[in-house]
Amino acid sequence: MTSENLRDVVRGRVLLPGDSGFAEASGAWTVGVPQPVSAVVEAEDAADVAALVRHARDAGLTIAAQPSGHGASGDVEGVILLRTGRLDGVEVDPAARVARVGAGARWGRVLAETGAHGLAGLAGSSPVVSVGGFVAGGGLSWFSRAHGWAADSVRAFEVVDAGGEQVRVTAESDADLFWALRGGGGDFALITAVELELFPLPLLYGGRLVWPGERTGEVFEAFRQVTAGAPGELSVWVNRVQPPPPAPAIVTMDVTYLGSEEEARDLLAPFEKIGGVLSDNRSIMDVARLGGIADEPVDPSPALPRAELLTGVDDAVLEALTSEPVAPLLNLHVRHLGGALAKADPAGGAGGAVAEPYLLNLLGLRLPGLAEAVPASQEEIVRRLGERVSGRKPYTFLVPSEDAAQAFPAETLTRLREIKKSRDPGQVFRANFPVLG
Ligand SMILES: Cc1cc2nc3c(=O)[nH]c(=O)nc-3n(C[C@H](O)[C@H](O)[C@H](O)COP(=O)(O)OP(=O)(O)OC[C@H]3O[C@@H](n4cnc5c(N)ncnc54)[C@H](O)[C@@H]3O)c2cc1C
Numbered sequence: 001m002t003s004e005n006l007r008d009v010v011r012g013r014v015l016l017p018g019d020s021g022f023a024e025a026s027g028a029w030t031v032g033v034p035q036p037v038s039a040v041v042e043a044e045d046a047a048d049v050a051a052l053v054r055h056a057r058d059a060g061l062t063i064a065a066q067p068s069g070h071g072a073s074g075d076v077e078g079v080i081l082l083r084t085g086r087l088d089g090v091e092v093d094p095a096a097r098v099a100r101v102g103a104g105a106r107w108g109r110v111l112a113e114t115g116a117h118g119l120a121g122l123a124g125s126s127p128v129v130s131v132g133g134f135v136a137g138g139g140l141s142w143f144s145r146a147h148g149w150a151a152d153s154v155r156a157f158e159v160v161d162a163g164g165e166q167v168r169v170t171a172e173s174d175a176d177l178f179w180a181l182r183g184g185g186g187d188f189a190l191i192t193a194v195e196l197e198l199f200p201l202p203l204l205y206g207g208r209l210v211w212p213g214e215r216t217g218e219v220f221e222a223f224r225q226v227t228a229g230a231p232g233e234l235s236v237w238v239n240r241v242q243p244p245p246p247a248p249a250i251v252t253m254d255v256t257y258l259g260s261e262e263e264a265r266d267l268l269a270p271f272e273k274i275g276g277v278l279s280d281n282r283s284i285m286d287v288a289r290l291g292g293i294a295d296e297p298v299d300p301s302p303a304l305p306r307a308e309l310l311t312g313v314d315d316a317v318l319e320a321l322t323s324e325p326v327a328p329l330l331n332l333h334v335r336h337l338g339g340a341l342a343k344a345d346p347a348g349g350a351g352g353a354v355a356e357p358y359l360l361n362l363l364g365l366r367l368p369g370l371a372e373a374v375p376a377s378q379e380e381i382v383r384r385l386g387e388r389v390s391g392r393k394p395y396t397f398l399v400p401s402e403d404a405a406q407a408f409p410a411e412t413l414t415r416l417r418e419i420k421k422s423r424d425p426g427q428v429f430r431a432n433f434p435v436l437g
Helices: 003-009 022-026 046-059 107-115 131-136 175-181 213-228 261-267 287-292 315-322 373-388 410-423
Strands: 013-015 039-042 063-065 080-083 090-093 098-102 154-160 166-169 190-197 205-212 234-241 250-257 303-310 331-336 358-365
Touching: 003 046, 013 022, 022 039, 046 063, 046 080, 046 154, 046 166, 046 190, 063 190, 090 107, 098 107, 098 131, 107 131, 107 287, 131 190, 154 175, 166 175, 175 410, 205 213, 213 234, 213 250, 213 315, 213 331, 250 261, 303 373, 315 373, 358 373
Parallel strands: 039 080, 063 080
Antiparallel strands: 013 039, 090 098, 098 190, 154 166, 154 190, 205 250, 234 250, 234 331, 303 358, 331 358
16 A cells, blocks of 8 residues: 555545645745655544554554644655644633644634633744644743643643554553653654643733844843843743844844733833833733734744753853844844743653753744855854753754754653654654654
8 A cells, every 4th residue: 555545545635746736735834844745634634634544554654744844854755744734623611721722723823712711821932833733842832931831731632543543642541642742742643632721811911122233232131130030920032133134133022921011011120221122012912912922924934943952141141142243144032941941840741841041043044045154153153152052952943954862851762762662663653853863
C-alpha cells in the first residue's frame, strides 16, 4: 500500500504531488522551509484521523501533523502531512472553567469564545498558532509567569494512538503519555482535541508603547529594573525593530497585567518616565485582543528566527543587545519569563521548570541577499552574550537545523525517548523536532 490508496481510506481531501493545489496545501507558514511530503490529508474529523493512522501503520508510512506550519522544520521528506484545520470545535463550560478545543483550532478564536465568559486560556503572542501544536511543544503564554506552561493547563487529551485507537488521555488513565504530550513535542500520538483549564480574568491591562530607536538604552534599562521585581501577573517584553529603510528604527515595550491600569502603571514606572513616546495603545482590554499586542504577522512569512534563553540581563547583556544596529535583522526581542515557569511542578508535563528568566528572539527574513547576513548577525550577537546564553531553548522556539535535545535536560529526553519507543515502535508519527533525532 502507498499514499495513493489514501482516497479510499479517509473522507477528507487528499492531495498528491502533481495534483492542482498540492504546492499550496503542502506549504509551511514559514515561507522557504521546504516540505517534500508524499501526500496532504485534510482530516474530516477524529474518526478520519484514526482511519489514516491505521492505514499508515499497516503500510509502514509516517504521518506528520501540521495544522498551520508555524513550527515547520523541513524534516518531512516522504511523510503524509496531516492538516487538522477542520478539527476546530470550541466548547466552553464556564462553570467548570474548562474548554474542549479541537486540535486544529487557532488561539485567536479560542480566546474570543472564552473571553465572552470572562475567562482566558494560556495563549501566546500569535492568534493564528494552533492550540494542538502550541501545547504539544509546551507553549509559552502571555500568562505563563502567573500560570506556567500552557501544556500544564491541559486536563485531558483526546488522541489517536499509534495503533489507530481513539483514546482519552489523563493523568489518571496514562500518566506517562499524559506527561509526554504536555510539552514533549508531537511524537507520541495524534491529538484530536484538548480539554483546557481556563483562568478567571477580573481585569486585563495590556498593549504596546513605542519610542524612537534612540531611546533603546533607556528602554532596556527600564526593562531590567521592572523585571527585577515584577509579580507573576505582570509580563513585559521589549523589542528593537528595524523596519525596511527608509523607515526609522523603533523600540517597543509590550505588556500584559492581570489587574488594574493603576497598579500596572505603578509597576511600569521606569518606562513611564521615558520621553519621546511615539504611540501608546495600552488599555484595559478584552482577552480576544491579546494576539494583537505584539503585532506579529498572521500571513505566511519568510521568517528566519533564532531563540536563546538568557540567564540574566546584566550590564554586559544590555551592552550586547543595544550597542549595535538591529539590521540586517528585523527585530531583537526579549521576553521576561520566570514566575511560575521557574518553579518545578511535580504534577507538570515534560516542559519542566525554566530556570532562565529571559528569552531572546533574533528575527531576520529569509530573503535574497540576506541568506548569509542574518545567520551571521544572529551568531555574532550570541557570541557577544557569551555565558549568559544557557544553550537550552523552549521546544516551540526551535528552528530548522536545531533539535529536541536542545530543548530538554538529558533525563527528560531519555524518558521521552523511552515513551516514544514503547508507544510508537513503528514510528508512525513524526514531530517537527523528533525526540529520537
Ligand atoms: C508568529 C509566531 C508567534 C509565536 N509565538 C509563540 C509564543 O508566544 N509562545 C510559544 O510557545 N510559541 C510561539 N510560537 C511558536 C509556535 O507555538 C510553535 O511553532 C508551535 O509548534 C506552532 O504550532 P502550530 O500547530 O501552529 O504549527 P505546526 O507547524 O502546524 O505544528 C507544529 C508541530 O506541532 C505538533 N502538532 C501539531 N498538531 C498536532 C496534533 N494534532 N497532534 C500531535 N502533534 C501535533 C507537530 O509535531 C507539528 O510539527 C510562535 C510562532 C510564530 C510563527
